[in-house]
Amino acid sequence: MGGFHIREARDADWPSCWRIIQPVFAAGETYPAYGGIDSEEARAYWMVSARKTYVAVDEDGSLLGTYYLRPNQPGRGDHVCNCGYVTADVARGRGIATAMCEHSQREATRLGFTAMQFNLVVATNTAAVRLWRKLGFEIIGTLPGVFRHDRLGPVDAHVMFKQLSGG
Amino acid sequence: MGGFHIREARDADWPSCWRIIQPVFAAGETYPAYGGIDSEEARAYWMVSARKTYVAVDEDGSLLGTYYLRPNQPGRGDHVCNCGYVTADVARGRGIATAMCEHSQREATRLGFTAMQFNLVVATNTAAVRLWRKLGFEIIGTLPGVFRHDRLGPVDAHVMFKQLSGG
Numbered sequence A, B: 001m002g003g004f005h006i007r008e009a010r011d012a013d014w015p016s017c018w019r020i021i022q023p024v025f026a027a028g029e030t031y032p033a034y035g036g037i038d039s040e041e042a043r044a045y046w047m048v049s050a051r052k053t054y055v056a057v058d059e060d061g062s063l064l065g066t067y068y069l070r071p072n073q074p075g076r077g078d079h080v081c082n083c084g085y086v087t088a089d090v091a092r093g094r095g096i097a098t099a100m101c102e103h104s105q106r107e108a109t110r111l112g113f114t115a116m117q118f119n120l121v122v123a124t125n126t127a128a129v130r131l132w133r134k135l136g137f138e139i140i141g142t143l144p145g146v147f148r149h150d151r152l153g154p155v156d157a158h159v160m161f162k163q164l165s166g167g
Helices: A011-027 A039-048 A096-110 A126-134 B011-027 B039-048 B096-110 B126-134
Strands: A004-008 A052-058 A063-071 A080-087 A115-122 A138-149 A153-163 B004-008 B052-058 B063-071 B080-087 B115-122 B138-149 B153-163
Touching (some): A004 A096, A011 A039, A011 A080, A063 A096, A080 A096, A096 A115, A096 A126, A153 B138, B011 B039, B011 B052, B011 B080, B039 B063, B063 B096, B096 B115
Parallel strands (some): A080 A115
Antiparallel strands (some): A004 A052, A052 A063, A063 A080, B052 B063
16 A cells, blocks of 8 residues: 655646546536536646645655645635545545545644535535545535536535534 | 616626625625725626626616626536625615515526525524525525624524525
């Protein structure tokens, strides 16, 4: 299995990030972005407009995953952050998503955020729902049919939330 | 009380819109934007990046309210819209908010949206919560302490949702 580490992304990481993000968008099962979105649009969302972007890197330097962190609302709501995570297909089963989510909670706390919110956790993505619950996130509510799944059509999505402070 | 009508906003409406939006932001009780936000930033959010912006106009041409309509998510979530409404203080009690919300549901349907979602209805804004429920919106879930109210400190906010199709 081998070790890996998580660090802030650099501009030069984008082509590798895009290689693992693009298939996830194209699959249309977990993220709302269409497969047709181009690299520049995706980079604008994942790296430019995010507060921070991180990568999980293998011992040999290859990219295993990436995540972004941003305020979920402006102004009076900017103490709650939002993150999005993508794990490389080849890296499944190594605990990358768990490591990235735990890392993101530490980073969010360090940056002054006191809670983390996921706005659209696709209900059919049961592995993700199970993992976020295991990591302390609660389902606040379920939005009916808000995600047009590529194979299944409209499916529900959860709003999930975790307090970070005092934990 | 007199009649009023609702129409799409024009660029020239912005100064009047800002005169009624700015005090609402400055009050810090219902919208996350800080009072310090300037007119251009507010215009970028309310008019430029929105899919559509509308105004409620009195018989004498004065502005009574305004709302925006936009997709709540990109791509596979863009069949659900989001709206934000502001009513002029002097126009309270005339049913402007009700008229704007009903208008927005018709417009959203016409534009192809099948549902409407409010992401942050401040729980202490009981008049708004009551009105949206009366107009068919359901509280999907309640986010703890996600809004830093100007007078009350951190307060809860609801995610509210309404299906528009088949209704």
